[in-house]
Amino acid sequence: MKLLAAVSLLATAATASPVQKLFNLQTSGASNSSHNGLWLVSYHSAASGPLDSEPIFTKQAADAATFYLNNGTVRYDTPNQQNQAPWAIDLVTVQRGNGLKEPVRIGVHEDAGTKGFYINKDGLQGPSQTFGSWSICDNQLFFQNPQASDTTVPSNCDIVKLQAVYKTS
Numbered sequence: 714m715k716l717l718a719a720v721s722l723l724a725t726a727a728t729a730s731p732v733q734k735l736f737n738l739q740t741s742g743a744s745n746s747s748h749n750g751l752w753l754v755s756y757h758s759a760a761s762g763p764l765d766s767e768p769i770f771t772k773q774a775a776d777a778a779t780f781y782l783n784n785g786t787v788r789y790d791t792p793n794q795q796n797q798a799p800w801a802i803d804l805v806t807v808q809r810g811n812g813l814k815e816p817v818r819i820g821v822h823e824d825a826g827t828k829g830f831y832i833n834k835d836g837l838q839g840p841s842q843t844f845g846s847w848s849i850c851d852n853q854l855f856f857q858n859p860q861a862s863d864t865t866v867p868s869n870c871d872i873v874k875l876q877a878v879y880k881t882s
């Protein structure tokens with residue numbers, strides 16, 4: 714009982730602890746090969762809003778953002794020691810016409826963190842009711858809403874997988 718309590722305390726801690734399996738996210742499976750092998754980074758701009766960052770891609774592995782799963786949410790292990798609040802990935806369903814371009818945010822607001830994420834051989838998966846696939850459009854991460862009527866792939870978008878590449882150190 715004592716051990717169980719200690720383990721669950723660790724698991725709910727806001728910052729990453731040694732029990733968390735840390736990973737980076739890398740694209741694969743795109744039809745346009747220049748969209749493969751890209752690393753997800755968290756980019757905060759004036760347009761993001763104070764409590765949100767945009768998930769964008771880089772070719773530089775050294776810049777890749779580090780994540781871990783916490784009870785079905787994907788937490789961003791921010792390198793900024795002043796800002797260790799629990800940033801987490803949010804799937805934002807807005808259905809703006811095209812179901813393939815639903816926005817993804819890395820947010821730190823009180824209820825941030827969409828639940829129901831898991832990892833399988835095809836990489837990071839969202840909750841099946843609201844998540845169909847990941848997509849990359851103009852170097853930014855979006856997702857496909859399986860309930861949207863229009864699921865055509867816009868010319869500037871590509872469907873991708875997000876593979877979890879576990880960190881060894």
Ligand SMILES: *[C@@H]1O[C@H](CO)[C@@H](O)[C@H](O)[C@H]1NC(C)=O
Binds near residue numbers: 745746748
């Ligand atoms: C592949 O993607 C790159 C970068 O987004 C783009 O510049 C290029 O035009 C695309 N190629 C094709 C054939 O769509």
Ligand SMILES: *[C@@H]1O[C@H](CO)[C@@H](O)[C@H](O)[C@H]1NC(C)=O
Binds near residue numbers: 725784785828
């Ligand atoms: C984990 O998520 C489930 C389902 O959303 C929730 O009921 C439960 O309270 C969560 N547990 C913790 C420790 O946050």
